[in-house]
Amino acid sequence: MVEAPAETLRPDLAVIAAHVPPGVRVLDVGCGDGALMAVLRDSKQVDARGIEIDPMLVERCVARGLSVVQGDADRDLTFYPDGAFDVAILSQTLQTAARPDHMMRELLRVGRRAFVSFPNFAYWRMRWALVSKGRMPVTRHLPVSWYETENIHHVTVKDFEQLASDLGVTIENRWFFTDEREVSAGGANWRAEYALFEVSAG
Amino acid sequence: MATHSQSYALPSDLPLDSGQALSGVEIAYETYGELAADKSNAILICHALTGDQYVASTHPITGKPGWWERMVGPGLPIDTDRFHVICANVIGSCMGSTGPASDGPDGKPYGMRFPVITIRDMVRAAVALLDGLGIDRLHAVVGGSMGGMQALSLAANWPERAERVLAIATTARHSAQNIAFHEVGRQAIMADPNWQAGDYYAGGNSPDDGLAVARMAAHITYLSEEGLTEKFGRRLQDRDSKTFGFDADFQVESYLRYQGSGFTRRFDANSYLYITRAMDYFDIAEEHGGPGNGTLADAFAGTTARFCVVSFDSDWLYPTAESRHVVHALNAAGAPVSFVELSAPFGHDSFLLDVPALDRVVKGFLDG
Numbered sequence: 368m369v370e371a372p373a374e375t376l377r378p379d380l381a382v383i384a385a386h387v388p389p390g391v392r393v394l395d396v397g398c399g400d401g402a403l404m405a406v407l408r409d410s411k412q413v414d415a416r417g418i419e420i421d422p423m424l425v426e427r428c429v430a431r432g433l434s435v436v437q438g439d440a441d442r443d444l445t446f447y448p449d450g451a452f453d454v455a456i457l458s459q460t461l462q463t464a465a466r467p468d469h470m471m472r473e474l475l476r477v478g479r480r481a482f483v484s485f486p487n488f489a490y491w492r493m494r495w496a497l498v499s500k501g502r503m504p505v506t507r508h509l510p511v512s513w514y515e516t517e518n519i520h521h522v523t524v525k526d527f528e529q530l531a532s533d534l535g536v537t538i539e540n541r542w543f544f545t546d547e548r549e550v551s552a553g554g555a556n557w558r559a560e561y562a563l564f565e566v567s568a569g
Numbered sequence: 570m571a572t573h574s575q576s577y578a579l580p581s582d583l584p585l586d587s588g589q590a591l592s593g594v595e596i597a598y599e600t601y602g603e604l605a606a607d608k609s610n611a612i613l614i615c616h617a618l619t620g621d622q623y624v625a626s627t628h629p630i631t632g633k634p635g636w637w638e639r640m641v642g643p644g645l646p647i648d649t650d651r652f653h654v655i656c657a658n659v660i661g662s663c664m665g666s667t668g669p670a671s672d673g674p675d676g677k678p679y680g681m682r683f684p685v686i687t688i689r690d691m692v693r694a695a696v697a698l699l700d701g702l703g704i705d706r707l708h709a710v711v712g713g714s715m716g717g718m719q720a721l722s723l724a725a726n727w728p729e730r731a732e733r734v735l736a737i738a739t740t741a742r743h744s745a746q747n748i749a750f751h752e753v754g755r756q757a758i759m760a761d762p763n764w765q766a767g768d769y770y771a772g773g774n775s776p777d778d779g780l781a782v783a784r785m786a787a788h789i790t791y792l793s794e795e796g797l798t799e800k801f802g803r804r805l806q807d808r809d810s811k812t813f814g815f816d817a818d819f820q821v822e823s824y825l826r827y828q829g830s831g832f833t834r835r836f837d838a839n840s841y842l843y844i845t846r847a848m849d850y851f852d853i854a855e856e857h858g859g860p861g862n863g864t865l866a867d868a869f870a871g872t873t874a875r876f877c878v879v880s881f882d883s884d885w886l887y888p889t890a891e892s893r894h895v896v897h898a899l900n901a902a903g904a905p906v907s908f909v910e911l912s913a914p915f916g917h918d919s920f921l922l923d924v925p926a927l928d929r930v931v932k933g934f935l936d937g
Contacts, residue, residue, distance in 0.1 A: 416905060422926075425909040429877060429930050432937020434905035436896055446897035 376402055378544050379458060379484040379563045386482070386540070386565065387413060391453035394418070394477060396440045397460035401428035408433070416452075418443060441465045444473040452478040459561070461485045461527075462518040471534055475568040480539070484563040489523035489556045490545075508560050524556040531566060540565035574599060576665060577701050583660070583694055586687040592674065596698045597665025598622050598657035601641065602649030604704075611704045612647060612935070613695065613731070614656040615712030615719035618844055619784075619836055621664040624656040625649070630835045636921060639928075646932035652708060657698055659691040659719075661843040666694070669839035670770060681767035686843060688715070688851045692722045696730060709733035709935055713920035714887070715844070718851050721895065724876070725853050725868040734872075735934055737879045737927070738920040740891035741865055741898070742852040747886065750790050751845040754783030758838045767839050780838040781829030788828050793883040793916035797821060854898075865898030872899075876906040877934040879927065881919040883912075907934065 376384060380403045387393060389411040395404050398417030401424075407413035417435035419425050428435035436443070440457075441464055455478030457470070462485050464470040474481040486509055487493075496504035503513040511517075522530075524543075531538050543550050543559035550558055576597045582590040599622040604611060614624050614637070625641040627634060641647045641654055658666035661683070669683035699707070710731040712720040717739025724734040740747070758764055761779030769775050789797075801821040805811065808818065817823040857868035876899050880892035889910045899906040911926045913919035920927065 414905070422909050422911065425907070426911075426926055426930055426933075429907045429909065429937070430933030432933065434875060434907050436900070436906060436908040437910055438893075438896075438908070443897075443900075446900045448901055448903070451900075451903060 383482045393454045394452040395456045401433045447477040455481040458484045480567045486561045487559045488521040536566045585690045589684040594667045601654040604653040611653045613710045615716035617714040622656045622658045646928045660694045663837035663840040670837045678770040707731040711735040713737040728872040734874045734876045740887040748849045757782035776838045777833040784832040785825040785829040790886045791918045866901035869902040878908045880910045881913045884917045886917040
């Protein structure tokens with residue numbers, strides 16, 4: 368087993384990798400090419416499963432020996448039993464869900480805890496693009512035009528915290544990132560390009 | 570490729586799902602690659618309805634290459650430099666394993682006296698072969714189409730026998746449409762006067778016309794409409810205009826007739842009846858909990874294997890929805906499963922043809 372160095376992961380994934388306890392069962396929803404799953408498997412002996420919608424990425428996961436199902440998180444989470452996983456992960460996917468609130472409930476139904484990361488639409492560059500140009504922002508982190516983006520439910524740090532409150536979900540931890548580096552929580556709704564929350568039910 | 574054609578005689582009667590038992594069962598099989606000293610590197614490949622054990626060696630009747638030579642061999646996705654590959658002819662078939670054309674206890678061919686068998690009976694025979702070879706646990710069981718049904722059946726019924734289960738272009742149950750197409754084929758065979766209620770082995774005539782029609786109907790289900798259109802369209806066969814008759818005016822007609830008649834040279838009509846019946850009876854959930862009661866997740870509850878399920882977007886015989894049904898059951902059972910729907914234009918037959926993504930998935934899953 369070659370231990371993939373955690374620093375090759377995107378910063379939010381590296382934080383998740385550092386905070387998932389060893390040996391647990393993990394479901395990575397929207398697992399991409401399986402980079403995080405591979406690290407969790409190889410460095411923490413985690414029993415990792417994934418869901419990914421893009422068949423090319425699923426193929427790469429299978430070629431890495433990972434257990435990944437091609438599927439749509441909006442539709443396929445329902446087929447996992449209650450409490451099947453210790454940890455559910457939803458990285459940079461919440462804003463693409465048909466109903467983010469339903470997906471949060473599903474995450475905390477199949478997993479006891481969840482890590483959820485998303486781009487913060489209240490990041491100052493976003494606000495500036497909207498205010499100064501009157502156009503939907505196209506930034507380094509969200510590089511796609513409004514008409515072709517998969518991000519159909521733009522969300523801010525404050526919105527997420529309100530959603531957690533509405534759903535009765537406990538926020539256990541939160542981390543913020545800008546320019547691929549972790550930043551402090553102060554003024555995060557302005558300063559953070561994207562956010563990562565660790566949540567638990569009740 | 571060096572092969573070792575062999576036959577294994579089961580040491581005891583084979584119990585069947587029907588409640589009957591089959592005595593004197595022979596299983597013909599081929600192997601490729603060396604078996605490791607600890608017997609840990611064996612892969613069982615299960616063949617499809619009209620397949621056989623010649624997965625990577627020349628067919629003795631047709632002289633054609635093995636049916637999965639693009640997948641099985643040295644350095645190929647199922648790498649015979651690393652794995653010991655076993656492929657056995659299913660019981661009920663006609664390439665050396667006991668089937669309706671074999672002699673019964675009275676020394677005469679079984680014909681329709683052969684008991685109706687199931688997919689699980691085929692797998693039970695294969696497991697008996699593994700017992701005979703001293704292989705307790707397979708590195709993997711692999712199959713496409715009916716071979717995939719056997720792989721799933723082995724996982725559900727002998728969960729300790731395989732570490733990995735790779736099921737391609739398959740289903741956990743035959744649908745009404747699947748049964749309907751098979752019934753057309755069976756009726757074509759039984760309507761052939763040469764069929765003689767299955768007792769045709771002594772005479773010189775076998776129900777080739779009926780078997781050819783059965784194959785023609787089935788062959789359509791293995792291809793996609795897109796593939797047929799691309800390959801044949803409405804083009805005429807060796808003529809400039811329609812004949813206003815019933816010759817094979819169209820290329821697609823000529824092609825199907827060729828497929829049908831070629832098939833009769835290598836396949837026994839009664840075997841076709843028995844194996845299609847086994848496929849129609851196939852419903853893993855029903856086997857685990859009685860008619861209407863069992864769930865597919867229950868069937869896989871005891872498994873410790875890793876699964877990989879693959880479907881093709883142009884396969885309308887066993888469409889992706891059937892694979893998803895299997896995957897959801899495996900999710901519910903907590904089994905580690907991968908699933909991917911691959912894009913390929915060839916319909917159900919995609920699993921046998923040039924689909925590089927399939928090669929990568931197979932290799933990745935078997936190596937991982």
